Amino acid sequence: xxxxxxxxxxxxxxxxxxxxxxxxxxxxxxxxxxxxxxxxxxxxxxxxxxxxxxxxxxxxxxxxxxxxxxxxxxxxxxxxxxxxxxxxxxxxxxxxxxxxxxxxxxxxxxxxxxxxxxxxxxxxxxxxxxxxxxxxxxxxxxxxxxxxxxxxxxxxxxxxxxxxxxxxxxxxxxxxxxxxxxxxxxxxxxxxxxxxxxxxxxxxxxxxxxxxxxxxxxxxxxxxxxxxxxxxxxxxxxxxxxxxxxxxxxxxxxxxxxxxxxxxxxxxxxxxxxxxxxxxxxxxxxxxxxxxxxxxxxxx
Amino acid sequence: xxxxxxxxxxxxxxxxxxxxxxxxxxxxxxxxxxxxxxxxxxxxxxxxxxxxxxxxxxxxxxxxxxxxxxxxxxxxxxxxxxxxxxxxxxxxxxxxxxxxxxxxx
Numbered sequence: 001x002x003x004x005x006x007x008x009x010x011x012x013x014x015x016x017x018x019x020x021x022x023x024x025x026x027x028x029x030x031x032x033x034x035x036x037x038x039x040x041x042x043x044x045x046x047x048x049x050x051x052x053x054x055x056x057x058x059x060x061x062x063x064x065x066x067x068x069x070x071x072x073x074x075x076x077x078x079x080x081x082x083x084x085x086x087x088x089x090x091x092x093x094x095x096x097x098x099x100x101x102x103x104x105x106x107x108x109x110x111x112x113x114x115x116x117x118x119x120x121x122x123x124x125x126x127x128x129x130x131x132x133x134x135x136x137x138x139x140x141x142x143x144x145x146x147x148x149x150x151x152x153x154x155x156x157x158x159x160x161x162x163x164x165x166x167x168x169x170x171x172x173x174x175x176x177x178x179x180x181x182x183x184x185x186x187x188x189x190x191x192x193x194x195x196x197x198x199x200x201x202x203x204x205x206x207x208x209x210x211x212x213x214x215x216x217x218x219x220x221x222x223x224x225x226x227x228x229x230x231x232x233x234x235x236x237x238x239x240x241x242x243x244x245x246x247x248x249x250x251x252x253x254x255x256x257x258x259x260x261x262x263x264x265x266x267x268x269x270x271x272x273x274x275x276x277x278x279x280x281x282x283x284x285x286x287x288x289x290x291x292x293x294x295x296x297x298x299x300x
Numbered sequence: 301x302x303x304x305x306x307x308x309x310x311x312x313x314x315x316x317x318x319x320x321x322x323x324x325x326x327x328x329x330x331x332x333x334x335x336x337x338x339x340x341x342x343x344x345x346x347x348x349x350x351x352x353x354x355x356x357x358x359x360x361x362x363x364x365x366x367x368x369x370x371x372x373x374x375x376x377x378x379x380x381x382x383x384x385x386x387x388x389x390x391x392x393x394x395x396x397x398x399x400x401x402x403x404x405x
Contacts, residue, residue, distance in 0.1 A: 033336060
């Protein structure tokens with residue numbers, strides 16, 4: 001049996017694996033994506049993690065991973081379908097039916113893009129609806145697109161798309177953007193970005209591909225709809241464990257200790273004020289410390 | 301490593317191929333595409349002789365992109381005997397790709 005299984009290989013899980021290796025724990029990491037490094041890979045630039053100014057998120061994530069590998073971390077690709085505790089032992093079940101057992105779990109599965117939940121969104125995903133401007137921007141060169149959202153991601157996406165698209169509508173439900181001021185000023189100065197304030201998307205229209213976006217008031221003729229309205233924590237596996245708050249985050253303090261014994265939370269899944277690479281990394285370290293205290297209490 | 305093909309080579313390397321060919325429409329700025337690359341390499345060796353795998357860079361091959369109506373990167377299109385036999389839009393796990401190709405290889 002493992003002392004510890006770390007679920008997730010983003011900055012939180014990778015940092016936890018560095019601390020677990022140095023603590024001499026018998027542990028492994030489970031990741032849903034082969035060679036993954038979590039959401040950080042998608043950041044065009046990470047300018048708020050000390051020591052790596054100007055670096056892109058993909059490279060920073062790779063550096064985290066190389067560090068974890070250098071200390072002997074073993075990664076397993078697998079999709080976890082269930083997590084249950086019986087008599088102090090956690091059982092983790094995978095989509096292929098296999099199970100593995102561990103004394104402690106660090107849950108660091110991060111977050112995924114939030115969906116709008118409007119008609120046409122699911123049907124037209126990959127047909128003009130996208131959650132990744134960097135991935136799909138090339139398909140809309142010379143065309144009109146809409147970006148939905150008002151935060152840093154939405155505005156960065158709009159800026160990126162404005163370089164190739166003919167026109168970028170930036171659709172936001174409020175009358176001011178939530179993104180940082182420097183970015184907002186930059187976006188508002190770009191001639192082919194048109195902010196559409198106080199507008200709520202109602203339906204994405206198209207048969208084989210997107211042709212229009214219907215808003216609470218009016219319509220836009222666009223071929224691409226880029227959705228950047230934040231994230232939701234990947235905590236569905238914990239639904240039955242009474243550890244989540246009303247928004248789906250795991251109730252845990254800085255020490256990562258959750259209401260379920262032997263289950264620890266790290267990174268974007270945890271209730272906290274600031275969700276960044278640096279706080280995810282800090283969570284990974286704190287969670288392993290809490291795991292060590294917990295494992296000692298079992299033998300003591 | 302899957303070979304990159306251009307529009308000019310598409311006929312001979314994909315459409316005229318005697319074995320099914322999986323085409324990875326990718327872009328350089330696409331992280332899921334980078335992630336997929338080692339998975340495709342695994343499939344390439346596991347299905348050697350039964351399945352061809354090639355890559356098309358969507359930033360340079362707009363003609364192929366519009367002909368095959370690709371609107372997401374990565375998009376994996378499976379060709380057999382010159383026509384499309386299956387498609388997966390967006391990033392894919394190895395299992396999903398095996399699911400896509402298994403009836404033909």
